[in-house]
Amino acid sequence: MVSVFKYVISGCVLLLFTGSVSIDAASPGFVEGHLKIISPREVELADGTPPVTTAENYAEYPLIILSQDGKKEIARVTADGNGNYRLALPPGDYILDVQGRPPKGHVRAKPQPFTVASNQTVRVDMQIDTGVR
Secondary structure, eight states, X not given: OHHHHHHHHHHHHHHHHHHHHHHHOOOOEEEEEEXXXXXXXXXXXXXXXXXXXXXXXXXXXXXXXXXXXXXXXXXEEOOOTTSEEEEEEOSEEEEEEXXXXXXXXXXXXXXXXXXXXXXXXXXXXXXXEOOOO
């Protein structure tokens, strides 16, 4: 009888532990979007060819995910060669911004607040003006 009682107690403790872990560990959600880089040089092309934005351009402007109050950096992501990005995050409220300022000018971008929900994807596009002339 004593050994059965030990198994029952062990089982209850295990159930309590696994139940609390599954409650606390919410599934992540995703943020995805497109980074568009605008440069005043784009309008200066006299030969009629469209300006080209390359993967190297996107790498110069990493995106950062900040806490809701904007004080803590949560993650960084760099857009791919087409300007797209995707990142898994825990559910919560965040701000998307651009990291740093390149040496040839400054970046103008509006920080974008967003909310991530468990098992869902939120789209946040970012447009930056490099100000490079």
